[in-house]
Amino acid sequence: MEESYGLQNYANGTVVQSVDPVCGMTVEEGHAAGKTEYAGQFYFFCSHDCQKIFEEDPGRYIGQRH
Numbered sequence: 001m002e003e004s005y006g007l008q009n010y011a012n013g014t015v016v017q018s019v020d021p022v023c024g025m026t027v028e029e030g031h032a033a034g035k036t037e038y039a040g041q042f043y044f045f046c047s048h049d050c051q052k053i054f055e056e057d058p059g060r061y062i063g064q065r066h
């Protein structure tokens with residue numbers, strides 16, 4: 001069945017997920033389109049567009065946590 005990939009992958013613990021800070025999408029770190037380090041932390045992106053937007057103004061997307 002084709003449905004065996006997707007959410008079930010996460011059950012075996014080998015998939016690490018991050019949230020794209022720009023669009024809020026969940027991104028598998030191994031399959032992220034882009035990765036940026038900012039303030040000692042890595043951020044993963046669903047697309048190069050989101051990565052570019054983030055890099056232009058990172059504080060806007062992570063400034064919420066103080």
Ligand SMILES: [Zn+2]
Binds near residue numbers: 020024025046047050
């Ligand atoms: Zn995105």
